[in-house]
Amino acid sequence: MATHEHLILVEHDVEGHATGWVTAHPDLPQVRVTDVAATRGDGVFETISIGSGHPQALAAHLERFARSARMLDLPEPDPALWGDAVRALAELLADHDEAWVKIVLTRGVEGQPTPTGWAYGTVSADFRRERTDGIDVVLLDRGLRSDVSATSPWLLAGAKTLSYAVNRAAAREAARRGADDALFVSSDGLLLEGPTSTLVVRRGTELLTPPAALGILPGTTQVDLFAAAPEWGLEGRVATLTAADLAAADSAWLVSSVRHAAPIRSIDGVERAIDSELSAAMNGFLRRRLR
Numbered sequence: 001m002a003t004h005e006h007l008i009l010v011e012h013d014v015e016g017h018a019t020g021w022v023t024a025h026p027d028l029p030q031v032r033v034t035d036v037a038a039t040r041g042d043g044v045f046e047t048i049s050i051g052s053g054h055p056q057a058l059a060a061h062l063e064r065f066a067r068s069a070r071m072l073d074l075p076e077p078d079p080a081l082w083g084d085a086v087r088a089l090a091e092l093l094a095d096h097d098e099a100w101v102k103i104v105l106t107r108g109v110e111g112q113p114t115p116t117g118w119a120y121g122t123v124s125a126d127f128r129r130e131r132t133d134g135i136d137v138v139l140l141d142r143g144l145r146s147d148v149s150a151t152s153p154w155l156l157a158g159a160k161t162l163s164y165a166v167n168r169a170a171a172r173e174a175a176r177r178g179a180d181d182a183l184f185v186s187s188d189g190l191l192l193e194g195p196t197s198t199l200v201v202r203r204g205t206e207l208l209t210p211p212a213a214l215g216i217l218p219g220t221t222q223v224d225l226f227a228a229a230p231e232w233g234l235e236g237r238v239a240t241l242t243a244a245d246l247a248a249a250d251s252a253w254l255v256s257s258v259r260h261a262a263p264i265r266s267i268d269g270v271e272r273a274i275d276s277e278l279s280a281a282m283n284g285f286l287r288r289r290l291r
Helices: 058-071 079-092 128-132 165-176 220-232 243-248 276-288
Strands: 005-012 018-024 043-051 098-106 116-123 135-141 181-185 198-203 206-209 235-238 251-256 260-267
Touching: 005 079, 018 079, 018 116, 043 058, 043 079, 043 276, 058 079, 058 098, 058 220, 079 098, 079 116, 128 260, 128 276, 135 165, 165 181, 198 220, 198 243, 206 220, 220 235, 220 251, 220 260, 220 276, 243 260, 251 276, 260 276
Parallel strands: 135 181, 135 260, 206 235
Antiparallel strands: 005 018, 005 116, 043 098, 098 116, 198 206, 198 251, 251 260
16 A cells, blocks of 8 residues: 555444444445445545644534534434544654545445445645645636525535535636636625635735635634634634625635635736735644644
C-alpha cells in the first residue's frame, strides 16, 4: 500500500448500527456495484482536513455528518467510532503537513438493510497558488429560491450528500467561462455558497457569511474563522448578501476544509482587490489548528 493513501471500512449490522472498523487496501474493490452510493448517490459524506496528523474541526464535521444522515433518514452515525477511524487514518498521514480524510455513509446495497461506510485518507494537493494569488469566480443561478429548505425539505438543500453531479457540473461551467470556481445565487437574488465552499466577505470590521437557513451547508471552516476573527480586529456575523453586496465588499473568500481560504480576485471577469495580509493570517490559522 502506498504510504500516502489509506482506507478503513466501517462495519454495520442489519439494524444500521456501526459495530467496528477494519483497515483495507484502497486499490482493491470494496463497494458492490449495486450499492446505492454508486447507483443513486444515496448517502452522505464529510471531508476532514488533517494537519501533521491532527484532524481539524473533527467534532464539527461529525456533527454535520450526523445532521446530513438524519436529513436522508439514514442510521445515526456513531461519533466515537467514526472519530476513532478518522484519528487512525490521521496517524498514518502524520508525516505530511496537509492531508484529508473523507468519511462516507450510504444506504447500502439495493434492497438490503445494512449500510455501507468507509473512511479514506490521502495527501492534500498544493493549494498555495489559490491561497495567495486568489481565484476567479463566476456567479451561477442555482435555480431555487432562498426559502427552499423550508418549502421543499425533500430537496435536501443543506445536506452534504453523495449526489454531487450538479456541483461538478457547476465547476465545469466555471472552467468553461475561464474561472476557477463558482458561487451559487438563489433565483430570488441571494448569494449562497460555492459547489464545495462557503462564502466569507469582509465589510469594514465585519466578516459576513450567508445564513444556513437559505438551504446551504453550514461551514465548519467559516465557523473557525469567525471564532478567530477578534485576533484580527474583526467580528463575524451571519447576514443575507446579494451580488451588489459582494461587489461592494472590501474583500471576499471561498473557504473550505482542504483548500482553506481562497481570496476572490475577480467576479464574472471584474477584478477586485485581495487582502493578502488577512488571507495569510486566515490560512496560517487554519493550518495550525490542532483539534
